[in-house]
Amino acid sequence: MSTTNCYHCGEDCANTPIDFDDKSFCCNGCKTVYEIFSTNNLSYYYDIQSAAGATPKIVEGKYDFLASESIVEKLTEFNDGAMQIVNLYIPHIHCSSCIWVLENLNKINPAVSNSQVDFPKKTVRITYASDITSLKDIVLLLAHIGYEPYISLDDYDQKKKSVNRSLLYKLGIAGFAFGNVMFLSFPEYFDLASNKTNGGEYWLNEYEGVFRWLMFTFSLPVVFYAGKDYFISAFKGLRSKILNIDVPIALGILVLFVRSTLEIIFDWGPGFFDSLTGLVFFLLLGKFFQQKTYSFLSFERDYKSYFPIAVTRILSNGKEETTQIYTIERGDRLLIRNEELIPVDGILINGNAKIDYSFVTGESEPVYKTSGDKIFAGGKQLNGAIEMDALKTVSQSYLTQLWSNAVFQEDKSSKFQTLTDSIGKRFTIFVLSVAFLSAGFWIYFDSSKALNVFTAVLIIACPCAIALASPFTLGNMLRIFGRKKFYLKDTQTIEQLAQIDTAIFDKTGTITTSKKSVATYEGMQLTEEEESLLKNTLRASNHPLSRILYDLLSEQNIETLDEFEEHIGKGIEGTLKDSRIKVGSANFVGKNQTEASESTAVHISTNEIYKGCFVFKNEYREGISELFNAMSKTIQLAILSGDNEGEKQRLEQLLPKLTPLYFNQKPSDKLQFIKSLQEQGKKVMMVGDGLNDAGALAQSNVGIAISENVNIFSPACDGILDATRFTELFSYIVASKKAIKIIKWSFILSLAYNVVGLYFAVTGQLEPVIAAILMPLSSVSVVAFTTVATNLLGKKLK
Incomplete structure (x- = not known):
């Protein structure tokens, strides 16, 4: 009998399907969700992935507790009375359709201004107008469309994290089964069962069948529980017409299990249960390491x-x-x-x-x-x-x-990530081609070997080592960089850093340091009232020169300004009672400057009367000449400064010859400069102080903010470098390039194992002991190689 599946959730509609809009649904709940999506122009949900939904289950009054303001205050991350932000854990998130519909909640409820899904953590972060809708309404909306959130008021975060312990359970089961199957396989490895002693059959012959069925039993939870995610991922990839890296992995696991089961049923041999359980164990070990890496990078826990x-x-x-x-x-x-x-x-x-x-x-x-x-x-x-x-x-x-x-979030796509996807697709095509061609060859010459060869190719060519190379290498490098006080946003930044061919540096606060700077005053004497106003105006500013001058001036009574305004790239002004002061460039304070000054100066005027200026002697960071000379051999350099040309001659002495120097650059000029370089195909790194450079940091391929002793963190940057490690910047770039080489070498190592294995498989010589050795050994070798190589690389960094 043919079955009718629900258009929304894919479940069997049994004998009573509900027909609506020429589609069948298993219940009114699924039909209602379809109506909500279709009436709000969200039908594309079903085009991305068919039957991706879940049947909504609403319990009347279940979320009444969300009407309590004290509870809402506890659950929301931001709540100013007019707007609230909540981060909800939704267990049903599992595919691209889920992401798409959850990030388009504003089409169903206009009070939602933004919703962002974190797919690995299965959370959605929702920003909504709390004066129009409420948290209860948001939660009920999610529940009505089949995405009921998990909410626990008792230690909410810890409860949420406990749901994701399944990987640890799967790893434990796979490891336990792998150890036992290896132990039970020893008689097969050494062919003990066929050895004869004292003229009789060896006693293990009696238990050979028992051992094999025990191995089969141990493999069941490994395949159907520990390894199920690979089958799910491969199935969804194929359904979306995508050959991801999990397709050949799932194929290898499936063929290993089916062939091994057939071998023990028909007494053809012991099968490959040791290789099967070992493969799943090492794959899960790589995934566990990757999860631990992300956990290590959780800013809440290791902030x-x-x-x-x-x-x-x-x-x-x-x-x-x-x-x-x-x-x-x-x-x-x-x-x-x-x-x-x-x-x-x-x-x-x-x-x-x-x-x-x-x-x-x-x-x-x-x-x-x-x-x-x-x-x-x-x-x-x-x-x-x-x-x-x-x-x-x-x-x-x-x-x-x-x-x-x-x-x-800018589209700073990683070249290596694209390479990994490409490898997954090409590797799958290659493996299937070799399998079918080899089987065709043996059908013609010796048909008895054809099936064995076909399955052997799929078994031995599983790309588990390729799947492990990236998370182990890049995860370890993030940890090493962190210890060296170089803090990167994610692993993609390492990959982008390895491709850099142009480096742009800000001057003030980046290649200069405020620790040793001195300033001398030239001009009319300031009154006590003017000095106090100057000090309090500088106190409000975060610009490096303002901070230096603030520290150099004598102490004054702290007063709250009536008005304060900072003009980016020009200066600051403050008002207290009837007095107004301007501090910044000569043009900003009203002084006409006919010729370029030979020094960096901060000019002052009070009540539109020019008073004078503080002249600074910039102190450049130690080792800057050595750093720039080393970088200039492989990377194009340039300085973009908002200051005048007063330091040009000194910079020309410090920096490599012909290094481009650009002065009087506004923040918008820096951004456009970087954009023009990128249009020429350049991979640009911007290094700034995180203040006036936020736009340039965001525009660049890699934006690095220098951190000294001020709150300069900019979300627009991709990394933060401790100022004390500034001169090590180039060594970090070189290390990133070497990390990518480590990944490529691990690919070569994996390929070497596959070539050896495929030789035995294609020629019909694949024995269980060979598969048992080669498959786990390739995974262990790649993990060991990447770990040792990255640790050695880390030791070379200062």
Whole structure:
């Protein structure tokens, strides 16, 4: 009898299908979801992958507890009264259709402004207008369309993580079975059962069948539980007409199991159960290592290692100190300067807060806050300095998730990732071609060997080593770079770094250091009132020159400015009562400069009257000449500076000859410069201080922000380099190139094993002992090679 499957979920409709719109559904729930999708122009959901949905199961009143404000406050990551952000774990997320429909929730509920799926973690992060809809409405919507979220109020995060322990269970089962099957296979390896002693059959002959059926029993949970994800992935890939790397892996597992089972049923031999269980075990071991790598990179759990930024803490005696942000505790008073990110949730105490929450919500419209209002981590202060009391520690705050925010996700595709996909497709075609051609050859010459050869090729050519090479190599390199105070966003950044052929550097705060800079004042004497206004205006700015000058000036009483404004690339101005001060370039403060100054200077005017300037002698980082000379041999270099040409002669002495130097560059000029290089086919790395360079960092193929002692973290960057390791930058680029070579060498190593194995398989000589040795050995060798090679590479780094 023919069966009718549900158009939405794919389940059997039994004898009572519900027909609607020329389609069959198993229940009213699936029919309702289809209606919701079709009426909201989301029918493409079924085109991406057929029968991808789940039957919705709604229990009346189940989510009534979400009407409680205290519970909503606990579950949401951002909640300012008008907008809320929630991150929900949804177990049913499993394919591209799920991602597509969940990221288009705004078509069903217009109050949703953004929804972003994290596929590996099976979470969706939803931003919605809380004055129009509610968390309860959002959750009910998800449940109605078959994506019911998992919500637990008791230790929510830990409960959510426990759901993903299945990989550990699968690895344990595969390892247990692999060990036992190897033990049971020893008589077969050494052919003990056929040896005769004292004129009689060896006693193992009596138990040969028992051992083989025990091996079969151990293989069942390995194939149907531990290895099921490979079959699912391969099936979905084929259904979407994609030959991914899991297709030949699933094919190898299936053929191993079927042939081995047939061998013991018909007493043809012992089968390949040792190779089968070993293959699945080592594949899962690679996946487990990859998961551990991502866990290591979880900024919530290992935050202090990956954000070496600082914040200014105000002590009880009024003194200000710079401290690592992971030391912030509840109740600390913090100073947040202009253009600085708020590191933790807190209460605004002093100052005029004009906060840009686009890093958090994607909304660019700034929000104004007054004293006593709650402010949230991830916002950027746009209107001078403010003081706040911390309500949380950094590990609990929203800042830790900014780096992966969809707002900052550019299409910086990895060449190696494309190569991996290409290898998966080509390898599958190659293996199937060899299998069919070999089988055809043996059908013609010796038909008794044809089936054995066909299955042997599929068994021995499984690309498990290829699947392991990338996560082991790049994951280990991320860990090594982290120990060297070079913090990268993800493994793709390593691959992009290996392709860099052009490096662009900012000057102030990047190749110069504020630690040793000095300044001399030239001009009219400032009054006490003007000095106080200058000091408090500089206090609000985060520009490197402002910070230097602020530290050099004598102490003044701290006062909250009435107005503050920073003009990017020009200067700052502040107003207190009837006095206004401008600090910045000569043109900005109103001084006509007829010729280029021979030095870097910060000019000052009060109430439109020019007063004078502080002349700086830039202090360049130690070892900068050696770094640039080494880089110039293989990489094109350039300096883009917003300052004047005063340092041009000195820079020409420090840098390699003919290094292009560009001065008076606005942030938009830097971005366009990088864009023009990319249009010429260049792979560009931008190194800046993370302040005025945010656009250039985002535009470049790899954007590196230098971190010294200020809160300069920019979500637009791909990596953070501790300023003390600046001179090691080139060695990190070289290490990235070598890491890619390690991966390529591991491919060659894997290919060598496949060539040897295919020789035995194609010629009909594949014995169980050969398969048992070659298949696990290739995986172990690749893992050992990549681990040893990357560790040796790491030891060479300073």
